[in-house]
Amino acid sequence: TLNEPVRAKAPTARGERMEPSMESRAASPRRIVAAPSLSIDDEDDDDDLPFDADMPPRPADILPDDDDDGWMIRAPAKAAGKPEPRVVPAAARPKPSPRIEREAQGSFIRPEGFQLPSMHLLAEPKNVVRDSTLSADALEQNARMLEGVLEDFGVKGEIIHVRPGPVVTLYELEPAPGIKSSRVIGLADDIARSMSAIAARVAVVPGRNAIGIELPNQTRETVYLRELIASRDFEGSKAKLAMALGKTIGGEAVIADLAKMPHLLVAGTTGSGKSVAINTMILSLLYRMTPEQCRLIMIDPKMLELSVYDGIPHLLSPVVTDPKKAVVALKWTVREMEERYKKMSKIGVRNIDGFNTRVEQALSKGEVISRTVQTGFDRHTGEAMYETEEFDLRPMPYIVVIIDEMADLMMVAGKDIEGAV
Structure with missing residues (x-):
């Protein structure tokens, strides 16, 4: 009967499992075992856990993904009380100078003499959308x-x-x-x-x-030369040989004075912007200085970069492409430098700016700058002989020497170029 206990069969062989019959499975009530708690707060229940309670918990900044069983990194939480950066x-664009308005207005009377290049020759800055x-x-x-x-x-x-x-x-x-x-x-x-x-x-x-x-930045913003040259910082700069080099992080124009350097060496790998920097410096001088104020000597052995400037009135000579002629041009520059040092020492000034100021003062007053110098001794009496020397009252222009591909020039005439430079 159903009320009688069901007895299992005795095993037929040693080691054989004792299986209950189908009737006993159906008759015996099911036993429901509750799942152990996953809490690890109670140390007494550690033995009932399905995993080791000593295992460290999952880091707070790692969360499981909803789509798969992988892991994703969560951004670190803000610290309590920590100020925001x-x-x-x-920064806004540099303020334009009045030169833009003067060129836009124009004039009915064409002025005489040399005129600086127009700003309309340069590309206008575009409205850049912020990244x-x-x-x-x-x-x-x-x-x-x-x-x-x-x-x-x-x-x-x-x-x-x-x-x-x-x-x-x-x-x-x-x-x-x-x-x-x-x-x-x-x-x-x-x-x-x-x-x-x-x-x-x-x-x-x-x-x-x-x-x-x-x-x-992921996206580089283009810096336009017209925006720098047309800025008030460039026009109002007191630098003698002002050059616009670029922008600061704050958006202000970077203006350098070549007269205070007074030498500059630009180096870099191919495509790093050396030629762009050289052309920027040259155009900065051409948009600010007249031929009476600045003269240029350009040496380009490869005949690629500086040949576009051939024919401008600022050049003392055509663009030099022959290495032998480059040596001659540099030696002439050295002689001119030594001659200028002698003139400045006789007047008592230290630089070209002081010499030009002294000449302007003399011309405005109608004076003649002269100096008495000793030329030798008399053969008969042995007394010193003096002569009065008058100076040529003409302002000295700055002379800027630009050499492209200095390494190639040194390979052809290394000793002569090295001594002149």
């Missing part, structure tokens, strides 16, 4: 990510300012006390790799307790 808004990666939210996210990268390398600090520029973005890091600047500077390559950037530049911000980290 101040994102400096992108979405340079928005305030994106820059704040990059700043937090950069802080996390630095913390991974053991550098603690806060990004206090973010300054987006046309080509690079500057992140100003205020390091924690005890962090050496050299330690952060040495992490430039690691920072670039961790931020998925081509390169990174790290340097101390002068005069402030901050370290600047420059990262390139």
Whole structure:
């Protein structure tokens, strides 16, 4: 009957399992076992857990994906009470100078003499749409990510300012006390790799307790030469040989004075922008200086870059392409330099600007600049002989020598070129 207990068969052989019959399976009530709790708070229930309770929990910044069993990295949470980095808004374009208005208005009477080139020959800057990666939210996210990268390398600090520029973005890091600047500077390559950037530049911000980290933008903004030359900074610059080189991160025009350098060597790999830089410097001089103020000597052994300037009134000679003639041109420049030094020493000035100022004063007053110099001794009496020397009252123009492909020129006439340069 159903009320009688069902007895299993005895095993027929040693080691054989004792299986209940089908009737016993149907008659015996099912036993429901509750699943053990997954909580690891109670230390007494550790034996009932299906996994080891000593295993560390999953990191908070790693979350399972909904689509598959993989893992995805979550952005680090903002620290409580940590100030947001101040994102400096992108700078406006340089203010145009009155020269643009004068050229646009024109004149009924054509002025005499040499006229500077018109701004209309240069391409106008286009309305550039700001990159979405340079928005305030994106820059704040990059700043937090950069802080996390630095913390991974053991550098603690806060990004206090973010300054987006046309080509690079500057992140100003205020390091924690005890962090050496050299330690952060040495992490430039690691920072670039961790931020998925081509390169990174790290340097101390002068005069402030901050370290600047420059990262390139995903989209480079084009800087137009007309925008720089037509700016008030360029026209109002007091530099004698002003050259527009580009923009700062703040969007201001970078104006350099070649007269204070006074030598400049441009080096770089193929396609890095050497020719663009040279042409920018030349056009900066041509748009500002007249032939009476600045004269040029151009040497181009490859006859590629500087041949387009052949025929301009600023040239002392046609563009030199023969290496032998280049040696002659450089030796003439050395003799002219020594002759100018003698003239300036006789008048008592130190540079070309002082010489031209002295000449202008003499011409305005109608004076004749002269100097008494000793020419020798009398053979009979032995007394010193003096003569009065008058100077040619003409202003000295600046002479700028431009050499393209210096390495090729040194290979042809290395000793002569090296001595003259």
